[in-house]
Amino acid sequence: MVVDTSLYDVLEVKPDATKEQITAAIKKKSLEHHPDRGGSHEMMQKVNAAKEILTDPQKRHTYDRYGLKGIRSDMAESDSAFSGVSSIFDLFDLITGGRSRGERSTPPKGSDIKQALKVSLEELYLGTTKTVTVNRKIICADCHGAGSQDGTTHECTNCEGTGIETIIHRMGPFIQQIQSKCSSCDGNGRTIDWRNRCKNCNGQKLFQETKKLDVHITHGSQDRETIKLSGQGNQIPNGESGNVYIILDQQPHAIFNRNGDNLIMKLEINLTESLCGFQRLINLLDGHTILIKHPAGKPIIPNTYRCLKGYGMPNRHTHSHGDLIIHFDVKFPEENFITTDSQRQQLEALLPSKTPIRLNKKKHYEEAEMKEYEFSGENVHKQHFSNGHHHETAEDDDTHFHESTDSAAPSLQTFSLYPYSIDVYHKTIIACQFSGPLMLLIAIFLKRTPTIVLYILTIIGTTLIFDHMANQDIDKKNLKQCLQLLITVVSNTINILERQTNQSNEKHILNNLQITIINLLDCNLS
Structure with missing residues (x-):
């Protein structure tokens, strides 16, 4: 007698x-379920497992007498493997749905429900019981979760009772398989004839219910604390009910603020109470009243704190x-609360004396009037001072020297020529108008050409040539004016050099520079 027919x-x-x-x-079955032909990989594994056992006479005999458990016991110490299955234990899990190793299958469970509950600070202090209303799904009482009138269902023909359908996408020589919940049976694996559907739930097996639940809040509960109501969540057929989780939402209190187990309150007193002592009544969260006293002679400074031990929130742990x-x-008192000099003198006699200052009668002092001012960090400019001098930070440098430019503005290229960085468009004209004549005056008075004159002129001329080679989009009118000024400077310098016999090298260099600038002016800016 065969005890297990799953492989057959x-x-x-x-x-x-x-x-x-x-x-x-x-x-x-191999042709039918082969993945390359659009079959299921899982079914192909089962076919290969059946082939390994049923085509071997000894394994088949063991399987017929003891089933898969007998195969497992007989081959537990064997290293043999099945095609497509890593071991006999994987085969057993594959055929029996993963329950081959003594594992108890976990029944399905309905979804949980989470809901916030507003509570006051007094309710958290004392503890209370509140009622909440939840909307949940429960099993239909008429069909008991079957969905049909007579309790019969049929295996889904689309997914063959698995609840999962396989969608095949062909992309040239490649085949892609996508598994998803069956669209015909909604993943249940069973279908119900429309004529046999339950009239109460319309074959859905569940219906919506509104239920009131009592929530017990323990004294000293925390804000955002979660209370679990087991089995009160959504239900599903042949499964366990979900849970309801109530999240406590503490509402603001008019007097107290909570910080862990401590309570913080703000108490306003006047200047007289601060200096001369006071008595106050405080109503606590549990309803009883306490009296606090502060003695005279111990002034309370504004924005200071006092503590009453053991009068905060309870801790149930x-x-x-x-x-x-x-x-x-x-x-503090309002302005002009002192109306007479006598009152002022009496107050000054009681309070600590003022800090005296000495004024020189022969010296005139400018009096400045103080006005009320609302201090704000935005009104203070961040500056760094060292030894009385102001030093700008790197951010200040960026602000001054890296100004944002409009994308529509002409692009100006700066050439870094040691030790200067010359802006071709503007600084060259300035150099020609000021540096050139200045150097000529120096040359006239000294009757020689300073080295710096030749150096500056060479830099300016080279910069213009580089700028022209880079095809910068510069106004030709301004550039032409710049070159004409350069020619004038170079010509005047050459005239000075003609009077000096020991400046032949400088004269030769300036002649070449003048020719280059003239050619640039005639050929490219005409």
Whole structure:
């Protein structure tokens, strides 16, 4: 007697089939489920597993007598592997749905529901019970989750009861398989005839329900704390119900702010209470009132704190309470609250004396009037001072020297010629108008050509030539004016050099420079 027919069912043959019939069935199923032909890879693994066992007489005999468990016991210490399956344990998991190793299958579970619940600080302090309303899906009471009137369903013909359909995309010689939830049975693997559908749930097996649930809030609960209500979530047929998670949302309080287990409150007192002491009543979150006293002679400075130990929030884990922290805001009198000199003198007699200053009667002092000012960080310009001198930071340098330019403005190229960086468009004209005549005056008075004259003129001329070679889009009128000024400077310098017999080298260089500039002017700017 055959105790397990799962491998025979894969090949769709009877348990008493001959070896030839099994071989023919294997060939047929291999062609049908081969991935290259659009078949399922999982089914191909099952066919290969059936081939390994049923074509081997000894393995088939063990399988017929003891089933897959017997095969597993018989081959647990063997290193043999099946085609497409890494080991006998993978085969057993494949055929039995992953329950081959003594694992208890986990039943499906309905989805959870999360819902926020607004609570006050008093409710968190004392603890309370509140009612919430949740919308959930429950199993239909008429069909008990079957979806049909008589409880019968049919295997889905689209997915063959697996709940998963395979979509094949062919791209030339390549085949792509995509598995998704079956569109016919919605992944259930079973379908219901439309005439046999349940009238209450219309074959959906579930219907929407609104239910009220009691939420027990423990004293000392935290803001954003989650309370779990097991089994109160959405239900599914043949599965467990989901859970409901209630998230506590603490609302702002008019007096107290919470910081962990501590409570913080702001208490406003006037200047008299700050200097001479006071008494105040404070209503706590549990409803009872406490009296606080502050003695005279110990002034309370504005924006300082005092602490009342053990008057904060309860902690259910440590069975203790936090602290109540009081933030004092000292309110000063309004303007012109002193109406007479007598009142002022009495007040000055009680308070510490003023800081005296000595004024020179022979010296005139300018009096400045102070006005109210709202301090803001935006009104203060960040500067760095060292030894009384202002030093601009790298950000300041970027602000001054790296100004943003409009994309429509002409592009000006700067050539870095040691030790100067010359802007071709503007600085060359300035150099010609000022540096050239200045150097000529120096040459006239000294009756010799300073080396710097030759150096500057060479830089200017070379820069213009480089700029022309780079095809910069520069106004030709301005460039022509610049070149004409250069020619004038060079000509005047040559005239001076003609009077000096020891300046032949400089004269030769300037002649060549003048010829180059004239050719550039005549050939390219005409």
